[in-house]
Every structure is written in structure tokens, then in C-alpha cells.
Amino acid sequence: MASSRVRLVLHGGAGALPDRDYSRQIEHMHGLIEAGRDRLNAGAEAMDVVVETITQLEISGLYVAGRGASPNAAGAYELDASLMDGRSRRAGAVAGLQGFVSPIVAARAVMERTRHVILAGEGAGRFAAVQGLEAIADTQTWFTPAAPRGEFGPAARMGTVGCVALDQTGGLAAGTSTGGTFDKLPGRVGDTPVPGAGMWADETVAVSCTGEGEMFIRSAVGAQIAFRMRFGGQSLGEAAREALAEVGALAGEGGLIALSATGDIAMPFNSRGMKRAWLGPNGEIGSEAF
Ligand code: ASP
Secondary structure (H helix, E strand, O other), X not given: OOOOOOEEEEEEEOEOOOOOOOHHXXXXXXXXXXXXXXXXXXXXXXXXXXXXXXXXXXXXXXXXXXXXXXXXXXOOOOEEEEEEEOOOOOEXXXXXXXXXXXXXXXXXXXXXXXXXXXXXXXXXXXXXXXXXXXXXXXXXXHOOOOOOOOOOOHHHOOOEEEEEEEXXXXXXXXXXXXOOOOOOOOOOOOOOOOXXXXXXXXXXXXXXXXXXXXXXXXXXXXXXXXXXXXXXOOOHHHHHHXXXXXXXXXXXXXXXXXXXXXXXXXXXXXXXXXXXXXXXXXXXXXXXXX
């Protein structure tokens, strides 16, 4: 039996094409929600469930993140990830990480084992190595791009994974992990590792975004949703919709998942689809791509 309090929402990226079959992703996401629900009902903390869920999304190779990430314009795999704990506002992130299996685990290590929030590039890699995080043995065979370059048109040049959770104590957490946008320039950093842009959690709301990161940074989507609620008195649904409308006004495409401390869920997108799954108030599970 699902507790009425816990909630869990995840996304598998906004890059969904109408003519493509996402049944594997839909089934996979459904299973992850079931597993996360059981963990939350057993008393697990939101942060632990967010990391466990994103780790599974990363290693599945089914999404443009972790193993399924696509290379940048120079052929290298530079991955971004971040996470945040709502009550404590502790946050951690890596940007342009190369050579490690789980960017979200590296982000957690930054949060827990340094006094910093974001580590980037070579420094992030050196830190991950010193921490003994699992390294990729052979980049050529490890990565199985979920959307190989050239397969899709411009509308599909994105993909990311993310998760937000509300635990039995009312604690919120959020996380996001990505390979970034297709053909990005070496060194490009998107919204994903930037708290307040592609990811945010505080006492009121947890947010994970997907889409054209530049526009999500320029709209400060994660923080904007929180501040619309806190200072503007908006509901979660209004805040999420209006923040995404600002991305749209900049001609940006994408979507987001958001979860409030009172258990409301919002999953707006202005892209053609957004792979997503959720555990709702009555314990019901949904999993969709469009
Ligand atoms: N937001 C990600 C980025 O810009 C990409 C995505 O969500 O598809 O790096």
C-alpha cells in the first residue's frame, strides 16, 4: 500500500519524436517508480531515492544521459549532473565530467565531501578519481548513444534524465543528469548542473528540467518556480506553467517535472513529448512519452 504522503516523479528527457516507439522507456520508468515507491514507503530519504533512480536511468542506456549520452562536436563524452536537498539546501554538481559511470553519484560526492557546489572539467574528473568513483573502463564500448548523431532532426537534439521525490518526513530532493545537447561545443555547460536553472529543491518545491538548456538558464526556471510559489503565492501548476512559458518566449523547447511539499505534481512541456513517470496521491502510477 502506498503511503498517501510519498511522491515520486521522474523524466527521461524532452526529446521524444512522434514516430518513435518508447515502450521500453515507458516500461523501464514504470518499474523505477515502483522500486522508488517501495523504498519511500519503507522510510528511505528523498535524496537516496533520487540518486538511486537517476543511477538506474543513467546506466540503462535508454536515455540521453549516462551510458546513453551522445558525444559532443569533438567526439568526447562530457556529462553534467546535479542534485539538491530541499530542507538543508545542500547541493552538488559536476559539469563536463569525463570517464565516470555515474555523474549523479559524482554530484553527490561533491555535495557530501567538499565545501563546493559545482566541480567542472578536469577538476571534476580528478576529484571523482580520488574519491574512487567507478570509472569507465573503455569509453568506446561503454557508451551506447540512445539517439545516435544524425538519426534525428533538430527537434530531437536533447535528452536528459531527472527525478524529484517527497519522503515520509516531508523532505524534498531533486536531481538531473545529462549528456547535454547534441553536437554541443567542447566545454559547453547547460542548465543541468546549475542549481536554480535545470534543477532546484527547497522546503516548498523540487524541480528537474529538460530541454534547450541555454533558455532554461536564461529563465532561471528552477528558482523561478520556487519564487513564484514563495513570493507570488502561485500554485505549483501555475508557477511551473508560467516559468516554462518564459522558456517558450525565448523560443526554447523542453519541459520539467515539479513536486511540492504538499504533494502536488506538475509536468508541463512545450516540446512534442517528454518521457515521464509518476507516483500520484492515491498510489497510482503513470508512465508516458507524449
Ligand atoms: N537541458 C539539457 C542541456 O541543455 C539537455 C536536455 O535536457 O535535453 O544540457
